[in-house]
Amino acid sequence: MAAGSQLTLYANxxxxxxxxxxxxxxxxxxxxxxxxxxxxxxxxxxVDMLGRVHAARFFELADEPAVVVVVxxxxxxxxxxxxxxxxxxxxxxxxxxxxxxxLGDAA
Numbered sequence: 001m002a003a004g005s006q007l008t009l010y011a012n013x014x015x016x017x018x019x020x021x022x023x024x025x026x027x028x029x030x031x032x033x034x035x036x037x038x039x040x041x042x043x044x045x046x047v048d049m050l051g052r053v054h055a056a057r058f059f060e061l062a063d064e065p066a067v068v069v070v071v072x073x074x075x076x077x078x079x080x081x082x083x084x085x086x087x088x089x090x091x092x093x094x095x096x097x098x099x100x101x102x103l104g105d106a107a
Contacts, residue, residue: 001101004073007080010092013042013064017089026068026084026091033079038070071100 015022023040030038046065047053070080077095084091 001099002073003097003099004071005077006096006098007070007072007077008094008096009068009070009084010046011066011068012046013066015089017087022089022091023066023068025087025089029083029087030068030070030080033083034076035070035072035080037072038068041067041069043067071098 009026011022011026013021013023017025020028027038027040043065045053070077072080081093081095
């Protein structure tokens with residue numbers, strides 16, 4: 001079993017970083033910094049730090065909340081946080097210590 005961190009980044013699908021979504025940028029940056037796994041979860045509704053409600057509506061899916069969860073060794077998470085911090089995009093995140101491993105056959 002390995003030890004590291006779980007980094008959870010909160011965004012919405014309408015946020016942009018240049019020509020791509022912030023979620024795409026986070027995933028590409030994670031890959032560039034050596035992270036080999038991340039999961040994106042889209043939410044139906046959320047409240048931001050200013051108390052504004054963000055929700056997936058039929059005509060306004062760009063405001064749909066999204067969470068990117070990354071689990072990796074601490075060095076990789078440190079590098080990812082540093083690189084994202086240089087990107088000029090305002091993001092809220094949480095970081096928690098975790099133990100992780102793999103189950104089943106390595107196919």
